[in-house]
Amino acid sequence: MQHSNSKYWDFCAPIAGLLLTLSFAPFNYSCLALAALVFLFAAWQNSSAKRAALRGYLFGLGAFGSGVSWVYISMHDFGGAGVLGSSVLTGLFVAFWALFPALAGYFSAKTNGQSRIMLVPVIWILVEYLRGYWLLNGFPWLQIAYSQLETPLAGYIPVMGVYGTGFILALTASVVVEIVRGVAVYCRGDFGRPRRLASHLQLIMMLAILWGAGGLLRNQTWTHGIGQPLRVSMIQGNIAQDQKWRPENKINTLLKYKKMTEAHWDSTIIIWPETAIPAYLDQVNDAFLVPLGNDAKLHHTDLIISVPVQETASKQSFNAVITLGREQGIYRKTHLLPFGEYLPLQPLSGFVLNMINIRLGDFTPGANNQPLLKAGGYSFITLICYEDAFGDLSIHGLPDAAFLVNVTNDGWFGDSIEPHQHLQMASMRALETGRFLLRSTNTGVTAIVSPKGEIISQAPLFEETALTGTIIPMGGMTPYARWGDKPVIGLMVILLLALLGYARFFKLIG
DSSP: OOOOSOHHHHHHHHHHHHHHHHTSTTTOOTHHHHHHHHHHHHHHTTOOHHHHHHHHHHHHHHHHHHHTTTHHHIIIIISOOOHHHHHHHHHHHHHHHTHHHHHHHHHHHTOOSTTHHHHHHHHHHHHHHIIIIIGGGOOOTTOGGGGGTTSGGGGGHHHHHHHHHHHHHHHHHHHHHHHHHHHHHHHTTOOOOHHHHHHHHHHHHHHHHHHHHHHHHTTOOOOEEOSOOEEEEEEEOOOOHHHHTOGGGHHHHHHHHHHHHHTTTTSSEEEOOTTOSSSOHHHHIIIIIHHHHHHHHHTTOEEEEEEEEEETTTTEEEEEEEEEESSOEEEEOOSOOBTTTBOOSTTHHHHHHHHTTOOOOOOOOOOTTOOOEEETTEEEEEEEGGGGGOHHHHTTTTTTOOEEEEEEOGGGGOSSSHHHHHHHHHHHHHHHHTSOEEEEESSSOOEEEOTTSOEEEEOOTTOOEEEEEEEOOEESOOHHHHHTTHHHHHHHHHHHHHHHHHHHHHHHHO
């Protein structure tokens, strides 16, 4: 696969980025993730570092420009910004995250020799980790492993999580590039390298083993039921985002959720979506929540309700979830959404947003060591909105937690691809932990996800409804739940150093 710095590769790079977006929900063409990476890794070969960075950047523009275009909707339709301001900010958002494939391309082009096959996927995953975990509180959207929930590689998810599974996919792409290069050599009539032929056959065998093992692991059961089935109901109020916080709508909103709840007193657990109550806890507690909690207790039901909390003494506000009924407790969100729940890069970010008239939340993160909430007689892990995008948060509290609860509000993004992408990411948490996930949303997509990451049932978008089903409390630990991301990332760092040392050694003796 020899090529010069042809403009063809530059032109096709954004198209390959678009193909990557099509591999995720709601399109779910999983094979396109592999195709996109094969093209990108091939485009980086025999290129200068600057050219590879350019192609990585163009790839990123195509991927993020199509994959997170819903940012415009949140800013323009619901954030109060004008067309120009929303367009500029969306463009800057996409342009910033496109820097990460460019970074991977730059360093990948610096590699050569046999170690390149392994180094390129290692670099890709480490850059994904930097983007998805560290920078600006993390932005894990479009990480390649999320596209593989329905492929044999899904078997690796409860073992190695997002980064380990993503590495195998990236390694597959790197090996395919090497094999195609070999085929091109043979097609030119160069049959004088039997060692290369044997090497390529070994690579094909390695891929067959990796993907076959993933398929076998999909049948592995890591966790087990620990109790009787629980009947659960998730309330989807379908209150438009531009109407939700209007003072004149508050009473009607409360009455709607109360009425929908009373229709499901036969459920053991009833869950409301993120900030279902458009008021602070202290404003509605005595007159509304206490009587509702007493009714729930009479019906042997536990309520899981999301409501903002304002603490007068500390002058701090929290995005929180409370439990009412037989069990009472509170969880304050720990991992906040940048530019949505707090403003990083102050005072610059606040100045810019004020100029274009966008008003955002100003929440404080909760403590990391909060006790687990309980409902239906079992402890559960609480994930508020953006928290379901981080695997390390879903395993905090295991093995004590018997299921996961995710409350969110994707009403900010309208009828876009974001709610579907978000549900796909949340489903990964169920598979990583081997537990049922109960996901309650304001406008959709409300769903019940099995411990295998499969969507058992889901409510339609933009409909006022309640999704009812049964789940089984689960016990036990998956390998990922036991170890988290640290072993995989540590291995990536070790491989990086070892492969760089290997390449440098042979360069010196050569």
